Amino acid sequence: MAGAFGFKGCRKIRGSQIRNLLEAKEFFLFDCDGVIWHGEKAITGAPNVVSSLIRHGKNVFFVTNNCTRPRENYVSKFCRLGFTDIMQEQIFSSSYCSALYLRDVAKVGGEVFVIGCEGVRKELREADVPFVEDVDAPDAAIANCALSPNVKAVLVGHDDKFTFLKLAKASSYLRDPNCLFLATDNDPWHPLKDGRILPGSGSLIAALEVATGRKATVIGKPSRFMFECISSQFRGVNPAQCLMVGDRLETDMLFGSNCGLDTMLTLTGVSQMEEAQEYRNSEHSCFVPDYVVDTIADFLPAFEELD
């Protein structure tokens, strides 16, 4: 179905085409924001799509760059928004995967300096990864700020309490080339429900990259790591049997491409059809989806046929 030679179809599909896809794939990876919900509101039909997939014996995973809440909060949110029976184990967030990376891959032998929200800190605590609690007086001196001697990694994610002082401290720690520089994700901005936008982790990481002259290792999409987390925890996750469904070309589609998965763009979020076509016309195939739907609710008629 997908191009064997890197050609991506970018085709809007419906009806029997979706049914064929549903039959061909075993594993469905969904981004969350803009795909299954907008803020606190489920996208119409999305809970039904997810439960139908599960009812038909498909494996469903949620792969999100949103690092602001721990997985247990996601479980509550799924419940609250009408998605039934979603287990914590199905949820792969960039904060959870960053904790896994620090514990299992980097095997960080000291503390982590964290720029991020409670979501990140909670996942680090759950994974028993020690981190530095940032408790500075508001007027702490930027040049002589107290540094912890045991910091071996800096982890940066979305932080609505980001300050110059945190930037200064992080860049001091990163002067040691052996100190790891990790980012939960690199998303530059995020849309809010009412059309406004918010700065993303990517903007904070950019500041630190300029300060240090170093590039962060990004855990979240489009990096492969979150897929590696999934395939290490679940048996038989074969890329050829996966479909990645997302709303952002530069994260979700690129992620799918990087991991050898078929990709589907849903138009209920960030990226528009015109942008996908522009990438296709300029031969940037890694950003181009194989398939496009207006909303994942377009899956529902296909289930009716299968049932």
Added chain:
Amino acid sequence: MAASKCARLSGALTAQLLDAVDSVLFDCDGVIWRGDQVVPGAPEVINLLKKNGKKVFFVTNNSSKTRKLYADKMTRMGFDVREEDVFGTAYCSAVYLKTVCKLEGKVYLIGTDALKQELESVGIQSTPAGADHISGGQIDWANVPLDPEVKAVVVGFDPHFSYMKLSRAMQYLTDPDCLFVATNTDNRLPLEGGKAVPGTGCLVRAVEIAAQRQAQTVGKPNHFMFDCVASQFGLDRTRCLMVGDRLDTDILLGSNCGLKTLHTHTGVNSLADAEAHQNSGCPERQGMVPDYYVESIADLLPALQG
């Protein structure tokens, strides 16, 4: 004058160069002082140049002080300097907004009080500097409407930079008619005592990434700072010398403006850095190769005293 580049300046060559210039532009950090430590011999060099009838100016990317504060600091250190001779990016950004952008409207400011004052001195109002002037969480910020009089976002050095300010700036910049100006893009700011902290460049990049727009940068190596000095003092660029420690800002500014350039080794870059650019074979890097170098500007003293 010199067909070759990166020549050591000494002896007769120094006297020749001094005869060939009427004005000398100095960077500050790493050239005439390091933090609060004056470079030995620097005040004598500046004062002798002036005594010998040369015009002397100071051109710094540091956006955290007003020109008056700089002049005061220099006077305290023994430099015979007037406020009008000092061109910092806070001042130059204000001039840029007024004379080039012809800004009518307010500025959303990410910067210090110094930048606010320099803007006010050319008649441009801005939002307050300092710590977040709206307390509370994201919801509170989100509920404060944008000021319709804001027509430009200006980013300078700001030790009170925060996510909320970043978010606010980004909201204003969704209007493509809202200007986006950066005082400078240096990645570090030297402080008193020889320490350094993240520079304005970090804050500018954060706003650029969030807003998906590029800032117009006023500071070196952009030619505007030289234009600012030249227009106020009627300089002949063929008889100007730019003296600096950074190849990618000071020397590049000099090259971009057709000035003679002198690299001093008391700051960021070394002779090896200059030679690396020279031997790179990259045309774009040749602008960072100085005409001459000295170990310290004190090396000019023998020619000035003789």
